[in-house]
Amino acid sequence: MFPEIIDTRPLRRAVDDGLNWVVGHWSGALEAAASPLAILLNALEKLLIGTPWWLIAAILAGIAWLATRRWQLPLFVVLSMLFLGVMNLWQDAMTTMALMIAATLTAIVISIPVGVWMSRSRAVRQIATPLLDLMQTMPSFVYLIPTVMIFGPGKIPALIATIVYAAPPLVRLTDLGLRSVDPAVMEASRAFGSSPGQRLLGVQIPLALPTILAGINQTTMMALAMVVIASMIGAGGLGYQVLQGIGRLEVSRGLFAGLGIVALAIIFDRITQSFGKQLQTRIGLSEGRT
Amino acid sequence: MSETQNMDADNDLAISMRGVTKIFGNTPEEALALLRKGMSKTEVQAETGHVVGLDDVSLDIEKGQIFVVMGLSGSGKSTLIRHVNRLIDPTGGEIVVNGIDVLKMTQPELRTFRRTEIAMVFQKFGLLPHRTVLDNVAYGLEVRGVAKKQRLDEAAKWIEIVGLAGYEHSRTRQLSGGQQQRVGLARALAMDTDIILMDEAFSALDPLIRSGMQDQLIQLQKDLNKTILFITHDFDEALKIGNRIAVLKDGSLQQVGKPEDIVLKPANEHIEEFVRDVNKARAIHVRSIMERGVTEPCEQAVSIDARCEDVLPLFADHKWVGVLDADGQQVGRVTARQVIMALAKHTPPPLAA
Numbered sequence: 001m002f003p004e005i006i007d008t009r010p011l012r013r014a015v016d017d018g019l020n021w022v023v024g025h026w027s028g029a030l031e032a033a034a035s036p037l038a039i040l041l042n043a044l045e046k047l048l049i050g051t052p053w054w055l056i057a058a059i060l061a062g063i064a065w066l067a068t069r070r071w072q073l074p075l076f077v078v079l080s081m082l083f084l085g086v087m088n089l090w091q092d093a094m095t096t097m098a099l100m101i102a103a104t105l106t107a108i109v110i111s112i113p114v115g116v117w118m119s120r121s122r123a124v125r126q127i128a129t130p131l132l133d134l135m136q137t138m139p140s141f142v143y144l145i146p147t148v149m150i151f152g153p154g155k156i157p158a159l160i161a162t163i164v165y166a167a168p169p170l171v172r173l174t175d176l177g178l179r180s181v182d183p184a185v186m187e188a189s190r191a192f193g194s195s196p197g198q199r200l201l202g203v204q205i206p207l208a209l210p211t212i213l214a215g216i217n218q219t220t221m222m223a224l225a226m227v228v229i230a231s232m233i234g235a236g237g238l239g240y241q242v243l244q245g246i247g248r249l250e251v252s253r254g255l256f257a258g259l260g261i262v263a264l265a266i267i268f269d270r271i272t273q274s275f276g277k278q279l280q281t282r283i284g285l286s287e288g289r290t
Numbered sequence: 291m292s293e294t295q296n297m298d299a300d301n302d303l304a305i306s307m308r309g310v311t312k313i314f315g316n317t318p319e320e321a322l323a324l325l326r327k328g329m330s331k332t333e334v335q336a337e338t339g340h341v342v343g344l345d346d347v348s349l350d351i352e353k354g355q356i357f358v359v360m361g362l363s364g365s366g367k368s369t370l371i372r373h374v375n376r377l378i379d380p381t382g383g384e385i386v387v388n389g390i391d392v393l394k395m396t397q398p399e400l401r402t403f404r405r406t407e408i409a410m411v412f413q414k415f416g417l418l419p420h421r422t423v424l425d426n427v428a429y430g431l432e433v434r435g436v437a438k439k440q441r442l443d444e445a446a447k448w449i450e451i452v453g454l455a456g457y458e459h460s461r462t463r464q465l466s467g468g469q470q471q472r473v474g475l476a477r478a479l480a481m482d483t484d485i486i487l488m489d490e491a492f493s494a495l496d497p498l499i500r501s502g503m504q505d506q507l508i509q510l511q512k513d514l515n516k517t518i519l520f521i522t523h524d525f526d527e528a529l530k531i532g533n534r535i536a537v538l539k540d541g542s543l544q545q546v547g548k549p550e551d552i553v554l555k556p557a558n559e560h561i562e563e564f565v566r567d568v569n570k571a572r573a574i575h576v577r578s579i580m581e582r583g584v585t586e587p588c589e590q591a592v593s594i595d596a597r598c599e600d601v602l603p604l605f606a607d608h609k610w611v612g613v614l615d616a617d618g619q620q621v622g623r624v625t626a627r628q629v630i631m632a633l634a635k636h637t638p639p640p641l642a643a
Contacts, residue, residue: 185417187377188415189418189429189433190377191410192477192481193433
């Protein structure tokens with residue numbers, strides 16, 4: 001046994017009391033601060049559920065066509081949508097998609113500026129990197145408990161937990177993409193008298209865009225990976241069906257909902273990847289490798 | 291160190307550097323002190339871990355000439371050219387461009403200076419791969435804030451001049467190296483600045499293409515009368531295009547002068563080594579060996595700027611070849627004998643066995 005050097009009970013109590021204090025005094029303010037997220041998520045969910053199924057299938061198939069210019073992915077999209085509908089999982093799938101899209105959009109809005117900031121300052125990078133490591137490795141239940149205590153069970157803590165889990169790769173890849181832009185190109189831009197803003201928007205971001213898109217791809221995948229955990233605190237959706245399957249020992253329910261998640265993951269993964277590849281060819285980075 | 295201290299001609303100077311020193315590292319002052327005590331570049335590096343980029347370089351570059359800085363890799367030539375538009379800040383010294391002290395500029399002033407007074411061509415081209423050729427050539431003007439139509443018209447004009455008409459809407463990666471560097475050149479020329487910096491601009495190109503680009507550069511300089519600071523590691527290239535040449539080694543200047551001066555009177559062993567392998571027929575002008583004075587007109591004649599290699603083929607059919615000044619008046623003549631003697635004199639004797 002490790003000898004007891006100090007009594008850690010007061011420390012634990014302090015943390016717990018601190019959280020209780022925050023919940024008591026700040027939960028109203030925090031809830032108000034998170035209300036834009038609630039509005040975004042609810043609007044998305046309403047939109048997706050309110051739209052006829054065939055229109056959603058057609059739009060997704062159209063996007064898949066634009067991204068790949070082949071018939072395979074659009075066909076897969078249509079078959080997946082039919083599967084979700086036939087299995088009576090349509091509404092759950094739309095709820096899950098809304099959560100994933102809301103988390104991805106929020107992550108993009110937050111992560112890209114943070115990534116830009118990291119790429120420009122060594123100090124920021126040194127602080128942000130361990131923080132991102134923490135966000136990615138900390139078991140999500142650890143921060144689920146306090147968020148649920150503050151916001152109450154429901155979609156908001158689920159969305160926040162999903163963002164915390166899904167945002168880090170986008171921050172990292174934005175930073176990496178911006179820093180790996182060919183220094184010769186950056187120098188040429190500087191030599192012609194460009195301002196830092198002109199360099200960022202005119203050179204760095206366009207050239208880093210394939211890497212940033214890879215980050216967005218990672219973020220969508222990680223957001224989908226969170227749906228089961230998110231449904232434990234009231235996010236609903238396909239994850240909830242999986243949970244019920246576990247609870248009722250109904251293997252079929254869990255399996256079909258799980259397959260639905262996989263189908264969504266494949267669709268969004270292929271779409272974002274193909275857009276990234278298109279962009280890369282346009283910039284000419286992948287020439288000779290295709 | 292250099293014979294360029296003619297301060298009365300200050301107004302004609304495009305670029306003037308005084309005692310420019312650059313030391314790379316965290317505490318350059320310490321290394322600078324050792325350098326001033328007389329330590330060599332290698333000793334300073336071993337002692338402090340600091341790299342001496344430039345050591346007390348003073349240069350005067352007159353307007354309207356091609357000034358070539360020649361040096362091997364690691365000689366500090368790329369560092370030197372980057373001081374002119376302050377892509378690198380010196381540790382010490384003074385840099386004056388078009389009469390303005392570059393080091394006293396604030397960041398916004400420096401940006402305006404780069405946008406309006408000086409353009410640059412890079413060894414690795416530095417083109418924007420996500421833009422078309424047309425947009426690349428217009429880039430400098432775009433940064434300057436020129437309206438879209440005007441800058442695209444201007445860019446199209448220069449694309450035509452460098453011989454890339456028809457490629458306006460290609461991506462830069464689809465072009466060959468030579469074509470890409472033409473884009474880089476057009477981008478610099480489109481800025482219409484008096485000074486152009488060229489950092490090993492032709493070093494990445496195939497020999498044939500390089501030679502063509504050199505001819506084009508000489509022609510462009512004649513037509514536009516720009517001041518061109520050209521960096522190269524190729525002595526032949528320096529001799530071909532340079533009005534004046536500076537030789538740099540380990541960050542310090544070895545010799546500055548006309549190409550002939552350097553070939554005929556190398557200042558030290560290092561330069562002699564270069565000169566030994568050089569094509570002297572290219573370096574020596576006929577005017578320096580011709581028989582001066584008015585003689586009967588010759589059937590064949592060359593310009594006063596011609597070099598020995600230009601007259602050699604003419605001797606096949608003619609004993610004498612005339613030399614004409616800028617107005618077409620014959621001011622002298624040469625024979626094959628004079629040329630051969632000049633070349634022989636400057637070729638070092640074979641090593642005694």
